[in-house]
Amino acid sequence: MSQLLGIDAGNTMIKAVLFDLSGRVLSVAECAGETHQPQEGYAERPVEDIWHGVSEAVSRCLQQAGSAANEVIAVGAAGHGNGLYALDKQQQPLFGIQSIDHRAMDTVHQLEASGVDKAIYQLSLQKPWPAATPVLISWIKQHQPERWAQIGHLLCAKDVIAHFLCGAVSADFSDAAGAGLIDYRQRNYSRELMALYGIEEALALLPSLRESCAVVGHVTSRAAQLTGLPAGIPVVAGIFDVVASAIGSGVVKTGDASIVAGTWSINQVVVDKPDYQRPVFMNSIIENDRYMAIEASATSAANLDWFLREFDDGRAGNGAARSSDTVAHVEPNAQLPLYHPYLYSGRKSEPAKAGFYGLGGWHTRADMLFALFEGVTFAHRAHIDRLRAAGIPFTHAILSGGAARSCIWPQMFADVLGMPIRIAECKETGALGAALCAGVGVGVWPDLAAAVEQAVQINPGALQPRPERFAFHDARYRVFKRLERAMSEMWREVG
Numbered sequence: 001m002s003q004l005l006g007i008d009a010g011n012t013m014i015k016a017v018l019f020d021l022s023g024r025v026l027s028v029a030e031c032a033g034e035t036h037q038p039q040e041g042y043a044e045r046p047v048e049d050i051w052h053g054v055s056e057a058v059s060r061c062l063q064q065a066g067s068a069a070n071e072v073i074a075v076g077a078a079g080h081g082n083g084l085y086a087l088d089k090q091q092q093p094l095f096g097i098q099s100i101d102h103r104a105m106d107t108v109h110q111l112e113a114s115g116v117d118k119a120i121y122q123l124s125l126q127k128p129w130p131a132a133t134p135v136l137i138s139w140i141k142q143h144q145p146e147r148w149a150q151i152g153h154l155l156c157a158k159d160v161i162a163h164f165l166c167g168a169v170s171a172d173f174s175d176a177a178g179a180g181l182i183d184y185r186q187r188n189y190s191r192e193l194m195a196l197y198g199i200e201e202a203l204a205l206l207p208s209l210r211e212s213c214a215v216v217g218h219v220t221s222r223a224a225q226l227t228g229l230p231a232g233i234p235v236v237a238g239i240f241d242v243v244a245s246a247i248g249s250g251v252v253k254t255g256d257a258s259i260v261a262g263t264w265s266i267n268q269v270v271v272d273k274p275d276y277q278r279p280v281f282m283n284s285i286i287e288n289d290r291y292m293a294i295e296a297s298a299t300s301a302a303n304l305d306w307f308l309r310e311f312d313d314g315r316a317g318n319g320a321a322r323s324s325d326t327v328a329h330v331e332p333n334a335q336l337p338l339y340h341p342y343l344y345s346g347r348k349s350e351p352a353k354a355g356f357y358g359l360g361g362w363h364t365r366a367d368m369l370f371a372l373f374e375g376v377t378f379a380h381r382a383h384i385d386r387l388r389a390a391g392i393p394f395t396h397a398i399l400s401g402g403a404a405r406s407c408i409w410p411q412m413f414a415d416v417l418g419m420p421i422r423i424a425e426c427k428e429t430g431a432l433g434a435a436l437c438a439g440v441g442v443g444v445w446p447d448l449a450a451a452v453e454q455a456v457q458i459n460p461g462a463l464q465p466r467p468e469r470f471a472f473h474d475a476r477y478r479v480f481k482r483l484e485r486a487m488s489e490m491w492r493e494v495g
Contacts, residue, residue, distance in 0.1 A: 002444070003071045005061070005229070006435030007054060008241060008428065009079040009157050011035070011043075011098050011263050012302075014053035016061035017431035018072070021444060023455030028428060029060035041102035043131075047085055047093030050160045058227040074234045075165060075219065076438030078244035078430045079158030080263075081178040081284075084136040089152035091169065096160070099131045100263070100298050100344045104139040105351070111135075116196050123193045125274050125283040126180030130345075133179035134197045141199055154205045158238040158434075165227075165235045166217030171207040172237040178284040178294070181206065184274065187285075211288065212239040213440040213448070236441035242266045243284050243292055244433030249400045249424035250456040252448050254290060257394040259380060259413065259421075260429075261403030265300035267383040268292050269392050277391035281383075287448060293392050295383030298344035300376050301402040303354065306343055307372055311365070320406035323369050328408045330370040332472050337363055338480050339375030340487070351491045357483055373409055374473065377416040378480050384417060396420040398458065400429040415469035416477070420462040432456070 001020055008015045012033055018026040031053040036044040062069035083101065086094040097103075111117045111128045121127055128135050133156070141148045155163065156175045162168055176182050176189075183190035188209065194200045210216055215234040224231035239247075246258035246268055253270060260266035274283045274291045282294040304319045330336070337358045346352025356368060387394075399421050403409040414421040426432050436451040445451040 001071055002073045003065075004435040004438050004444075005058070005072050005075045006428070006431030006433070006438070007058065007075065007077040007161055008244070008430035008434060009050060009053070009077065009161060010241065010430070011080050011100055014050065014057050015428060015431055016054070016057035017428045017435070018061055018065050018069070019432060019435045019455070021439065021455065023426060023432060023457065025426065025428060027061050027064035029057045029064060031056040035098060035100075039103070041105070043098040043101040045096045045098050047087070047096050047160055050085075050096065050157065051164045054161055054164055055226045058229060062228040069228060070230065072230060072233055074236065074438035074442040075229065076236045076434035076436070076441070077158040077161040077238040078241040078434040079156060079161060079175070079238065081156065081175055081240045081242060082131050082133050083157060084133050084140070085155045085157060085160050086151045087153040087155065087163070087169070088150050091152065091163070094150055095147065097131070097136055101131045101136070102345070104130045104135045107135050107139050107142070120180070120193070120196050121279055123183045123185065123190065123196070124180045125184055127279065127281055128180070133181060134194070134199060134202070137199045137202050138197045151205055153207065154202060155207065158241070159207065162216060162235055162238055165219050165223045165229075167220055168217035168235070169207045170216040170237050171209050172212045172239060173209055173285040174212050174240040174243045175238075176209055178240045178242070178282055180282075182285070184283070210237040212237055213287075213437045215441050234438070234442050236438045239434055239437050240284055241430045242268060242294065242296070243286060244437070245400050245429045246270075246292065246433070247286075247436060247448055247452060248426060248429030248432030248456065249398045250452055250458045251398055252286065252452045255394060257397035259397045259399045260401040261300045261376065261380065261399065261409070262401035263300065263302040264296050264298050265376070265379050265383060266294065266296045266401075267380055267387060268294045269387060269394050271392060278389055280387060280390050280392075293387060293390070295386050297346065297379065297383070299341045299346070299379035303341045303343055303372055303376055304402070307369070320402045320409055324406040324408045326366045327370050327373050330366050332469070334475075335360075336367055337371045338476065338483065339368070339371040340480070340484065341372070341375045341379050353487075353491050353494065355487070373412060374416070374476070375480070376403070377409070377412050378477050380413065381416050381477060382481075396422065396462065398422050398424055400424045411463050414463040414465045416473045418465045418470050420464055422462045423459045425457040425459055
């Protein structure tokens with residue numbers, strides 16, 4: 001029976017998942033990555049670390065599958081968007097910068113102070129922010145000229161995987177669009193857009209653009225030796241991981257909405273064209289006729305991973321599932337503390353810091369976890385409010401990511417957002433989205449909609465918002481927002 005392999009490379013973990021053509025998980029393996037922080041605000045991961053993580057995860061995934069590994073017919077990869085990964089002119093690793101990096105904050109401020117950011121949005125439908133790919137390219141050019149001179153190819157995270165597997169230097173439209181590299185008037189790179197960032201030379205360093213499902217090469221004998229994959233099987237261009245998670249959770253048609261609660265707070269809706277009443281944070285492309293309106297920031301379940309790592313004997317992993325029973329026993333009341341989930345960034349280019357507010361000596365660890373769960377959900381609500389204010393209609397959403405594995409967090413999402421929430425049956429939605437792209441690429445399905453219809457199962461029961469809990473959280477959300485405004489000046493001072 002034919003199998004598809006999906007690889008999902010986030011900021012913290014690389015997963016390899018083997019699926020059959022019904023979307024059933026046959027085996028899964030993961031390899032944790034390490035973020036290097038040579039200076040405050042830096043977040044780096046060497047290209048070699050991605051290669052190692054892919055080799056380890058794929059090898060163990062196929063070993064678990066046993067004989068099924070011989071039935072793999074195609075490979076697709078999803079990877080975190082933005083950030084910047086570079087190869088030299090001999091296609092050897094140079095450096096990798098993750099999408100939680102803050103080094104280029106001053107570059108963003110310069111673009112905003114000059115008003116160039118508005119011109120950038122007109123072309124790319126993307127607001128500059130510190131880890132946006134063209135912002136980082138500009139920063140490297142300005143601050144590290146020796147490194148800039150060495151660059152031969154500029155890639156996104158999943159492009160590093162495709163290069164490792166098949167030797168192709170490629171890019172796809174979804175990732176390039178989400179990274180702010182696409183001029184939407186042309187649906188391509190443009191010199192005019194690059195000139196606004198002062199990086200016209202980067203055009204020669206960017207790979208040719210392909211559709212996410214397009215085959216870009218075949219597994220090399222070297223990659224086969226390292227991973228256990230059959231040599232010669234097709235590798236597709238791959239896809240931006242947030243779009244992959246949407247597809248893997250069944251969100252592919254106009255008006256469908258996806259919430260991904262992982263490292264990032266991802267809130268996205270499929271639209272026919274990116275024509276809004278006000279700007280949204282980011283846009284991406286699905287196939288060749290639909291777009292994804294995205295509001296996002298690094299303010300989601302990674303906050304829980306930090307809390308458990310630092311205050312729970314260093315344990316991490318499955319944090320939402322492990323903490324849910326604790327939070328479930330907290331009785332909602334107005335005296336509970338509030339939490340700003342800004343460990344890694346705020347929702348804008350301005351500096352923001354995380355913090356618990358209203359703590360008293362009577363509060364417990366459980367109270368703090370409740371505040372953290374709620375604060376993360378509030379950050380999602382702020383993004384969803386912006387999507388609605390832009391005139392993008394949707395009435396329900398499908399939740400995926402770490403928070404979806406909790407027995408109480410999905411209901412809190414429904415209560416805070418005031419709308420029904422459904423859960424994708426597959427927990428590995430990013431890898432599934434990548435695998436479905438691979439299936440379309442080799443002709444298993446004619447398009448992603450057909451792939452989703454056959455291979456994505458959604459929990460039939462929707463979690464309905466409870467009016468009394470909506471009122472409770474809504475009142476606290478308003479205090480949460482007032483605290484945010486009150487703290488903004490202090491955040492700028494402490495930078």
